[in-house]
Amino acid sequence: MEQPLPPDGVHDYRDRYAGLPVVEFSGLGDDAELPDPGAVVWRFSTESYGEEQGAWAAIFTRFLERVDTTAVRAVVVGCWENPYEESAETVIRLLADNAARFPELRALFLGAIVSEECEISWIVQADVTPLLEAFPLLERLEVRGGAQLRLRAVRHEGLRMLRFESGGLPAEVVRAVGQCDLPNLEHLDLWLGVEEYGGQATVDDLEPILTGERLPRVTHLGLQDSEIEDEIATAVGSAPVVARLQTLSLSMGVLTDRGAEALLTGQPLTHLRRLDLHHHFLTETMMKRMEEALPGVDVDLGEQESPEDDWRFVAVDE
Known part of the structure:
Protein backbone atom coordinates (compact mmCIF):
# COMPACT_ATOMS: atom_id res chain seq x y z
CA MET A 1 0.00 0.00 0.00
CA GLU A 2 1.15 3.53 -0.78
CA GLN A 3 1.52 6.00 2.05
CA PRO A 4 -1.38 8.45 2.27
CA LEU A 5 -0.40 11.90 1.07
CA PRO A 6 -0.06 14.67 3.64
CA PRO A 7 -2.55 17.58 3.56
CA ASP A 8 -0.55 19.56 0.98
CA GLY A 9 -0.19 16.50 -1.26
CA VAL A 10 3.62 16.62 -1.17
CA HIS A 11 5.44 13.54 0.09
CA ASP A 12 9.19 13.06 0.55
CA TYR A 13 9.07 9.26 0.02
CA ARG A 14 11.61 8.49 2.73
CA ASP A 15 9.66 5.46 3.96
CA ARG A 16 7.78 3.82 1.07
CA TYR A 17 7.35 4.34 -2.63
CA ALA A 18 5.72 2.22 -5.35
CA GLY A 19 4.74 -0.31 -2.70
CA LEU A 20 8.30 -0.93 -1.49
CA PRO A 21 10.31 0.24 1.54
CA VAL A 22 12.77 3.05 0.83
CA VAL A 23 16.47 2.86 1.66
CA GLU A 24 18.42 6.14 1.75
CA PHE A 25 21.70 5.07 0.16
CA SER A 26 23.57 8.21 1.16
CA GLY A 27 22.97 7.28 4.79
CA LEU A 28 24.67 3.89 4.48
CA GLY A 29 28.31 3.58 5.46
CA ASP A 30 30.82 1.61 3.42
CA ASP A 31 30.59 -1.29 5.88
CA ALA A 32 26.78 -1.36 6.07
CA GLU A 33 25.00 -4.55 5.14
CA LEU A 34 23.02 -3.93 1.97
CA PRO A 35 19.47 -5.21 1.42
CA ASP A 36 18.30 -7.23 -1.55
CA PRO A 37 18.64 -4.60 -4.31
CA GLY A 38 15.31 -5.55 -5.89
CA ALA A 39 13.32 -5.61 -2.65
CA VAL A 40 13.65 -1.92 -1.83
CA VAL A 41 13.49 1.52 -3.38
CA TRP A 42 16.86 3.24 -3.50
CA ARG A 43 16.79 6.92 -2.58
CA PHE A 44 19.66 9.28 -3.40
CA SER A 45 19.88 12.74 -1.89
CA THR A 46 22.22 15.39 -0.55
CA GLU A 47 21.65 18.35 1.70
CA SER A 48 19.91 21.10 -0.25
CA TYR A 49 22.15 23.89 1.05
CA GLY A 50 25.93 24.13 1.18
CA GLU A 51 26.85 20.97 -0.72
CA GLU A 52 29.75 21.16 -3.15
CA GLN A 53 29.06 20.64 -6.83
CA GLY A 54 29.26 16.95 -7.71
CA ALA A 55 28.00 15.70 -4.34
CA TRP A 56 24.99 13.86 -5.79
CA ALA A 57 27.09 12.37 -8.58
CA ALA A 58 29.56 11.05 -6.01
CA ILE A 59 26.78 9.30 -4.09
CA PHE A 60 25.38 7.76 -7.27
CA THR A 61 28.83 6.61 -8.41
CA ARG A 62 29.41 4.90 -5.07
CA PHE A 63 26.04 3.18 -5.47
CA LEU A 64 27.03 1.85 -8.89
CA GLU A 65 30.19 0.42 -7.35
CA ARG A 66 28.51 -1.30 -4.38
CA VAL A 67 25.08 -2.50 -5.53
CA ASP A 68 23.97 -5.03 -8.13
CA THR A 69 21.99 -2.54 -10.17
CA THR A 70 20.65 -5.20 -12.53
CA ALA A 71 18.02 -6.04 -9.89
CA VAL A 72 16.99 -2.48 -8.95
CA ARG A 73 13.28 -1.88 -9.56
CA ALA A 74 12.66 1.63 -8.24
CA VAL A 75 14.61 4.83 -7.59
CA VAL A 76 13.72 8.04 -5.75
CA VAL A 77 15.85 11.13 -6.34
CA GLY A 78 15.69 13.57 -3.45
CA CYS A 79 17.78 16.72 -3.21
CA TRP A 80 20.76 17.29 -5.40
CA GLU A 81 23.15 20.05 -4.40
CA ASN A 82 21.50 23.50 -4.38
CA PRO A 83 18.35 22.49 -6.31
CA TYR A 84 17.10 26.08 -6.22
CA GLU A 85 20.08 27.10 -8.39
CA GLU A 86 21.45 23.95 -10.02
CA SER A 87 19.17 22.10 -12.44
CA ALA A 88 18.46 18.38 -12.49
CA GLU A 89 20.32 18.04 -15.80
CA THR A 90 23.32 16.24 -14.28
CA VAL A 91 21.07 13.84 -12.38
CA ILE A 92 19.06 13.05 -15.51
CA ARG A 93 22.21 12.56 -17.58
CA LEU A 94 23.77 10.18 -15.03
CA LEU A 95 20.62 8.09 -14.87
CA ALA A 96 20.18 8.01 -18.64
CA ASP A 97 23.86 7.29 -19.36
CA ASN A 98 23.74 4.31 -17.00
CA ALA A 99 20.37 2.98 -18.15
CA ALA A 100 21.88 -0.28 -19.41
CA ARG A 101 22.91 -1.08 -15.84
CA PHE A 102 19.26 -0.86 -14.67
CA PRO A 103 17.38 -3.35 -16.89
CA GLU A 104 14.68 -3.92 -14.22
CA LEU A 105 13.98 -0.27 -13.35
CA ARG A 106 10.26 0.31 -13.49
CA ALA A 107 9.58 3.31 -11.20
CA LEU A 108 11.37 6.64 -10.87
CA PHE A 109 10.57 9.76 -8.86
CA LEU A 110 12.68 12.80 -9.70
CA GLY A 111 12.65 15.59 -7.13
CA ALA A 112 11.24 14.14 -3.90
CA ILE A 113 12.04 17.42 -2.15
CA VAL A 114 9.83 18.97 0.54
CA SER A 115 9.41 22.66 1.31
CA GLU A 116 11.83 22.59 4.25
CA GLU A 117 14.55 21.66 1.73
CA CYS A 118 13.37 23.69 -1.27
CA GLU A 119 9.97 25.09 -2.18
CA ILE A 120 8.31 23.18 -5.02
CA SER A 121 8.38 26.15 -7.40
CA TRP A 122 12.05 26.79 -6.67
CA ILE A 123 13.16 23.30 -7.73
CA VAL A 124 15.11 23.72 -10.96
CA GLN A 125 14.29 20.83 -13.24
CA ALA A 126 15.45 20.14 -16.82
CA ASP A 127 14.42 18.16 -19.90
CA VAL A 128 13.13 14.82 -18.60
CA THR A 129 12.69 13.30 -22.07
CA PRO A 130 16.07 11.46 -21.89
CA LEU A 131 14.67 9.36 -19.03
CA LEU A 132 11.81 8.10 -21.19
CA GLU A 133 14.15 7.52 -24.11
CA ALA A 134 16.73 5.65 -22.03
CA PHE A 135 14.27 3.48 -20.08
CA PRO A 136 11.75 2.03 -22.55
CA LEU A 137 10.45 -0.41 -19.91
CA LEU A 138 9.82 2.29 -17.30
CA GLU A 139 6.26 2.03 -16.02
CA ARG A 140 6.11 4.95 -13.60
CA LEU A 141 7.67 8.41 -13.92
CA GLU A 142 6.95 11.17 -11.44
CA VAL A 143 8.56 14.60 -11.42
CA ARG A 144 8.31 17.42 -8.88
CA GLY A 145 9.10 21.04 -9.74
CA GLY A 146 8.26 23.15 -12.77
CA ALA A 147 11.11 25.66 -13.15
CA GLN A 148 12.96 24.97 -16.42
CA LEU A 149 11.04 21.70 -16.79
CA ARG A 150 10.88 20.47 -20.37
Whole structure:
Protein backbone atom coordinates (compact mmCIF):
# COMPACT_ATOMS: atom_id res chain seq x y z
CA MET A 1 0.00 0.00 0.00
CA GLU A 2 1.15 3.53 -0.78
CA GLN A 3 1.52 6.00 2.05
CA PRO A 4 -1.38 8.45 2.27
CA LEU A 5 -0.40 11.90 1.07
CA PRO A 6 -0.06 14.67 3.64
CA PRO A 7 -2.55 17.58 3.56
CA ASP A 8 -0.55 19.56 0.98
CA GLY A 9 -0.19 16.50 -1.26
CA VAL A 10 3.62 16.62 -1.17
CA HIS A 11 5.44 13.54 0.09
CA ASP A 12 9.19 13.06 0.55
CA TYR A 13 9.07 9.26 0.02
CA ARG A 14 11.61 8.49 2.73
CA ASP A 15 9.66 5.46 3.96
CA ARG A 16 7.78 3.82 1.07
CA TYR A 17 7.35 4.34 -2.63
CA ALA A 18 5.72 2.22 -5.35
CA GLY A 19 4.74 -0.31 -2.70
CA LEU A 20 8.30 -0.93 -1.49
CA PRO A 21 10.31 0.24 1.54
CA VAL A 22 12.77 3.05 0.83
CA VAL A 23 16.47 2.86 1.66
CA GLU A 24 18.42 6.14 1.75
CA PHE A 25 21.70 5.07 0.16
CA SER A 26 23.57 8.21 1.16
CA GLY A 27 22.97 7.28 4.79
CA LEU A 28 24.67 3.89 4.48
CA GLY A 29 28.31 3.58 5.46
CA ASP A 30 30.82 1.61 3.42
CA ASP A 31 30.59 -1.29 5.88
CA ALA A 32 26.78 -1.36 6.07
CA GLU A 33 25.00 -4.55 5.14
CA LEU A 34 23.02 -3.93 1.97
CA PRO A 35 19.47 -5.21 1.42
CA ASP A 36 18.30 -7.23 -1.55
CA PRO A 37 18.64 -4.60 -4.31
CA GLY A 38 15.31 -5.55 -5.89
CA ALA A 39 13.32 -5.61 -2.65
CA VAL A 40 13.65 -1.92 -1.83
CA VAL A 41 13.49 1.52 -3.38
CA TRP A 42 16.86 3.24 -3.50
CA ARG A 43 16.79 6.92 -2.58
CA PHE A 44 19.66 9.28 -3.40
CA SER A 45 19.88 12.74 -1.89
CA THR A 46 22.22 15.39 -0.55
CA GLU A 47 21.65 18.35 1.70
CA SER A 48 19.91 21.10 -0.25
CA TYR A 49 22.15 23.89 1.05
CA GLY A 50 25.93 24.13 1.18
CA GLU A 51 26.85 20.97 -0.72
CA GLU A 52 29.75 21.16 -3.15
CA GLN A 53 29.06 20.64 -6.83
CA GLY A 54 29.26 16.95 -7.71
CA ALA A 55 28.00 15.70 -4.34
CA TRP A 56 24.99 13.86 -5.79
CA ALA A 57 27.09 12.37 -8.58
CA ALA A 58 29.56 11.05 -6.01
CA ILE A 59 26.78 9.30 -4.09
CA PHE A 60 25.38 7.76 -7.27
CA THR A 61 28.83 6.61 -8.41
CA ARG A 62 29.41 4.90 -5.07
CA PHE A 63 26.04 3.18 -5.47
CA LEU A 64 27.03 1.85 -8.89
CA GLU A 65 30.19 0.42 -7.35
CA ARG A 66 28.51 -1.30 -4.38
CA VAL A 67 25.08 -2.50 -5.53
CA ASP A 68 23.97 -5.03 -8.13
CA THR A 69 21.99 -2.54 -10.17
CA THR A 70 20.65 -5.20 -12.53
CA ALA A 71 18.02 -6.04 -9.89
CA VAL A 72 16.99 -2.48 -8.95
CA ARG A 73 13.28 -1.88 -9.56
CA ALA A 74 12.66 1.63 -8.24
CA VAL A 75 14.61 4.83 -7.59
CA VAL A 76 13.72 8.04 -5.75
CA VAL A 77 15.85 11.13 -6.34
CA GLY A 78 15.69 13.57 -3.45
CA CYS A 79 17.78 16.72 -3.21
CA TRP A 80 20.76 17.29 -5.40
CA GLU A 81 23.15 20.05 -4.40
CA ASN A 82 21.50 23.50 -4.38
CA PRO A 83 18.35 22.49 -6.31
CA TYR A 84 17.10 26.08 -6.22
CA GLU A 85 20.08 27.10 -8.39
CA GLU A 86 21.45 23.95 -10.02
CA SER A 87 19.17 22.10 -12.44
CA ALA A 88 18.46 18.38 -12.49
CA GLU A 89 20.32 18.04 -15.80
CA THR A 90 23.32 16.24 -14.28
CA VAL A 91 21.07 13.84 -12.38
CA ILE A 92 19.06 13.05 -15.51
CA ARG A 93 22.21 12.56 -17.58
CA LEU A 94 23.77 10.18 -15.03
CA LEU A 95 20.62 8.09 -14.87
CA ALA A 96 20.18 8.01 -18.64
CA ASP A 97 23.86 7.29 -19.36
CA ASN A 98 23.74 4.31 -17.00
CA ALA A 99 20.37 2.98 -18.15
CA ALA A 100 21.88 -0.28 -19.41
CA ARG A 101 22.91 -1.08 -15.84
CA PHE A 102 19.26 -0.86 -14.67
CA PRO A 103 17.38 -3.35 -16.89
CA GLU A 104 14.68 -3.92 -14.22
CA LEU A 105 13.98 -0.27 -13.35
CA ARG A 106 10.26 0.31 -13.49
CA ALA A 107 9.58 3.31 -11.20
CA LEU A 108 11.37 6.64 -10.87
CA PHE A 109 10.57 9.76 -8.86
CA LEU A 110 12.68 12.80 -9.70
CA GLY A 111 12.65 15.59 -7.13
CA ALA A 112 11.24 14.14 -3.90
CA ILE A 113 12.04 17.42 -2.15
CA VAL A 114 9.83 18.97 0.54
CA SER A 115 9.41 22.66 1.31
CA GLU A 116 11.83 22.59 4.25
CA GLU A 117 14.55 21.66 1.73
CA CYS A 118 13.37 23.69 -1.27
CA GLU A 119 9.97 25.09 -2.18
CA ILE A 120 8.31 23.18 -5.02
CA SER A 121 8.38 26.15 -7.40
CA TRP A 122 12.05 26.79 -6.67
CA ILE A 123 13.16 23.30 -7.73
CA VAL A 124 15.11 23.72 -10.96
CA GLN A 125 14.29 20.83 -13.24
CA ALA A 126 15.45 20.14 -16.82
CA ASP A 127 14.42 18.16 -19.90
CA VAL A 128 13.13 14.82 -18.60
CA THR A 129 12.69 13.30 -22.07
CA PRO A 130 16.07 11.46 -21.89
CA LEU A 131 14.67 9.36 -19.03
CA LEU A 132 11.81 8.10 -21.19
CA GLU A 133 14.15 7.52 -24.11
CA ALA A 134 16.73 5.65 -22.03
CA PHE A 135 14.27 3.48 -20.08
CA PRO A 136 11.75 2.03 -22.55
CA LEU A 137 10.45 -0.41 -19.91
CA LEU A 138 9.82 2.29 -17.30
CA GLU A 139 6.26 2.03 -16.02
CA ARG A 140 6.11 4.95 -13.60
CA LEU A 141 7.67 8.41 -13.92
CA GLU A 142 6.95 11.17 -11.44
CA VAL A 143 8.56 14.60 -11.42
CA ARG A 144 8.31 17.42 -8.88
CA GLY A 145 9.10 21.04 -9.74
CA GLY A 146 8.26 23.15 -12.77
CA ALA A 147 11.11 25.66 -13.15
CA GLN A 148 12.96 24.97 -16.42
CA LEU A 149 11.04 21.70 -16.79
CA ARG A 150 10.88 20.47 -20.37
CA LEU A 151 9.43 17.50 -22.21
CA ARG A 152 9.53 16.55 -25.88
CA ALA A 153 6.83 14.53 -27.59
CA VAL A 154 7.83 10.85 -27.55
CA ARG A 155 6.27 7.44 -27.93
CA HIS A 156 6.66 5.24 -24.88
CA GLU A 157 4.95 1.87 -24.76
CA GLY A 158 5.93 0.89 -21.23
CA LEU A 159 4.65 3.83 -19.23
CA ARG A 160 1.62 3.17 -17.01
CA MET A 161 1.80 6.23 -14.74
CA LEU A 162 2.96 9.77 -15.47
CA ARG A 163 2.76 12.49 -12.83
CA PHE A 164 3.99 16.08 -12.73
CA GLU A 165 3.79 17.83 -9.36
CA SER A 166 4.25 21.56 -9.70
CA GLY A 167 3.18 24.93 -8.42
CA GLY A 168 3.36 26.12 -12.01
CA LEU A 169 3.54 23.57 -14.84
CA PRO A 170 4.85 25.13 -18.09
CA ALA A 171 2.31 25.18 -20.89
CA GLU A 172 4.94 23.66 -23.19
CA VAL A 173 5.09 20.59 -20.96
CA VAL A 174 1.30 20.27 -20.92
CA ARG A 175 1.22 20.45 -24.71
CA ALA A 176 4.04 17.90 -24.98
CA VAL A 177 2.13 15.45 -22.78
CA GLY A 178 -0.81 15.77 -25.16
CA GLN A 179 1.49 15.13 -28.14
CA CYS A 180 3.13 12.02 -26.66
CA ASP A 181 1.96 8.59 -27.78
CA LEU A 182 1.41 6.64 -24.56
CA PRO A 183 -0.64 3.62 -25.60
CA ASN A 184 -0.48 1.88 -22.22
CA LEU A 185 -0.71 4.87 -19.87
CA GLU A 186 -3.35 4.33 -17.20
CA HIS A 187 -2.70 7.13 -14.70
CA LEU A 188 -1.99 10.78 -15.56
CA ASP A 189 -1.69 13.60 -13.02
CA LEU A 190 -0.85 17.20 -13.86
CA TRP A 191 -0.55 19.77 -11.08
CA LEU A 192 -1.06 22.86 -13.23
CA GLY A 193 -0.36 25.50 -10.62
CA VAL A 194 -0.57 29.26 -11.00
CA GLU A 195 0.60 31.79 -13.55
CA GLU A 196 2.86 33.51 -11.02
CA TYR A 197 5.05 30.41 -10.92
CA GLY A 198 4.88 29.56 -14.62
CA GLY A 199 1.57 27.71 -14.79
CA GLN A 200 0.22 29.33 -17.94
CA ALA A 201 -1.53 26.36 -19.54
CA THR A 202 -4.99 27.01 -20.92
CA VAL A 203 -7.91 24.70 -21.58
CA ASP A 204 -6.88 24.72 -25.25
CA ASP A 205 -3.49 23.30 -24.21
CA LEU A 206 -5.33 20.45 -22.47
CA GLU A 207 -7.51 19.62 -25.47
CA PRO A 208 -5.36 16.75 -26.86
CA ILE A 209 -5.42 15.13 -23.41
CA LEU A 210 -9.18 15.60 -23.05
CA THR A 211 -9.83 13.90 -26.41
CA GLY A 212 -7.88 10.89 -25.17
CA GLU A 213 -6.80 9.94 -28.69
CA ARG A 214 -3.24 9.13 -27.63
CA LEU A 215 -4.31 7.76 -24.25
CA PRO A 216 -6.44 4.73 -25.16
CA ARG A 217 -6.01 2.99 -21.79
CA VAL A 218 -6.11 5.86 -19.32
CA THR A 219 -8.44 5.20 -16.39
CA HIS A 220 -7.31 7.96 -14.03
CA LEU A 221 -6.96 11.63 -14.93
CA GLY A 222 -5.90 14.39 -12.57
CA LEU A 223 -5.99 18.01 -13.73
CA GLN A 224 -5.30 19.58 -10.39
CA ASP A 225 -4.06 22.55 -8.41
CA SER A 226 -5.26 25.06 -10.98
CA GLU A 227 -6.52 28.61 -10.66
CA ILE A 228 -8.69 27.92 -13.77
CA GLU A 229 -10.29 24.80 -12.30
CA ASP A 230 -13.78 26.01 -13.23
CA GLU A 231 -12.80 26.29 -16.90
CA ILE A 232 -11.19 22.85 -16.74
CA ALA A 233 -14.33 21.38 -15.15
CA THR A 234 -16.43 22.89 -17.94
CA ALA A 235 -14.20 21.28 -20.57
CA VAL A 236 -14.23 17.96 -18.72
CA GLY A 237 -18.02 18.03 -18.87
CA SER A 238 -17.89 17.20 -22.57
CA ALA A 239 -14.44 15.59 -22.88
CA PRO A 240 -14.37 12.22 -24.71
CA VAL A 241 -11.68 10.83 -22.38
CA VAL A 242 -14.05 10.91 -19.39
CA ALA A 243 -16.11 7.96 -20.62
CA ARG A 244 -13.20 5.57 -20.07
CA LEU A 245 -12.13 6.92 -16.67
CA GLN A 246 -12.58 5.15 -13.37
CA THR A 247 -11.25 8.01 -11.27
CA LEU A 248 -11.12 11.74 -11.92
CA SER A 249 -9.39 14.42 -9.86
CA LEU A 250 -10.08 18.13 -10.17
CA SER A 251 -8.76 18.70 -6.67
CA MET A 252 -6.43 21.22 -5.02
CA GLY A 253 -7.57 24.10 -7.20
CA VAL A 254 -10.02 27.00 -7.30
CA LEU A 255 -13.18 25.02 -8.04
CA THR A 256 -16.38 26.94 -7.35
CA ASP A 257 -20.08 26.27 -7.83
CA ARG A 258 -19.71 27.36 -11.46
CA GLY A 259 -17.34 24.50 -12.24
CA ALA A 260 -19.33 22.00 -10.21
CA GLU A 261 -22.50 23.00 -12.09
CA ALA A 262 -20.70 22.30 -15.37
CA LEU A 263 -19.81 18.83 -14.11
CA LEU A 264 -23.40 18.12 -13.08
CA THR A 265 -24.93 19.32 -16.33
CA GLY A 266 -22.29 17.74 -18.58
CA GLN A 267 -21.88 14.10 -19.52
CA PRO A 268 -22.77 11.45 -16.93
CA LEU A 269 -20.18 10.77 -14.23
CA THR A 270 -22.05 7.93 -12.55
CA HIS A 271 -19.63 5.37 -14.02
CA LEU A 272 -16.75 6.77 -11.94
CA ARG A 273 -15.52 4.94 -8.89
CA ARG A 274 -14.08 8.12 -7.41
CA LEU A 275 -14.33 11.86 -8.02
CA ASP A 276 -11.72 13.81 -6.08
CA LEU A 277 -12.59 17.48 -5.56
CA HIS A 278 -10.81 18.09 -2.27
CA HIS A 279 -9.64 21.64 -1.56
CA HIS A 280 -12.50 23.50 -3.20
CA PHE A 281 -14.70 26.59 -2.82
CA LEU A 282 -18.14 24.99 -3.15
CA THR A 283 -21.14 26.07 -1.15
CA GLU A 284 -22.87 23.65 1.19
CA THR A 285 -25.81 23.52 -1.22
CA MET A 286 -23.61 22.50 -4.14
CA MET A 287 -21.77 19.92 -2.06
CA LYS A 288 -25.09 18.30 -1.21
CA ARG A 289 -26.14 18.35 -4.86
CA MET A 290 -22.88 16.66 -5.92
CA GLU A 291 -23.36 13.87 -3.40
CA GLU A 292 -27.01 13.34 -4.30
CA ALA A 293 -26.31 13.32 -8.04
CA LEU A 294 -23.55 10.69 -7.71
CA PRO A 295 -24.80 8.24 -5.07
CA GLY A 296 -22.59 5.37 -6.21
CA VAL A 297 -19.43 7.44 -6.56
CA ASP A 298 -16.87 8.10 -3.84
CA VAL A 299 -16.89 11.91 -3.98
CA ASP A 300 -14.13 13.58 -1.96
CA LEU A 301 -15.35 17.01 -0.89
CA GLY A 302 -12.86 17.47 1.92
CA GLU A 303 -10.95 20.64 2.68
CA GLN A 304 -13.75 23.06 1.88
CA GLU A 305 -12.49 26.63 1.68
CA SER A 306 -14.83 29.58 2.19
CA PRO A 307 -16.83 30.22 -1.00
CA GLU A 308 -17.41 33.77 0.27
CA ASP A 309 -13.70 34.53 0.47
CA ASP A 310 -12.49 36.97 -2.20
CA TRP A 311 -8.99 35.45 -1.97
CA ARG A 312 -9.11 32.03 -3.58
CA PHE A 313 -5.98 29.96 -3.78
CA VAL A 314 -4.67 26.61 -4.93
CA ALA A 315 -3.32 24.05 -2.47
CA VAL A 316 0.27 24.13 -3.80
CA ASP A 317 1.90 27.12 -5.47
CA GLU A 318 5.26 28.40 -4.22
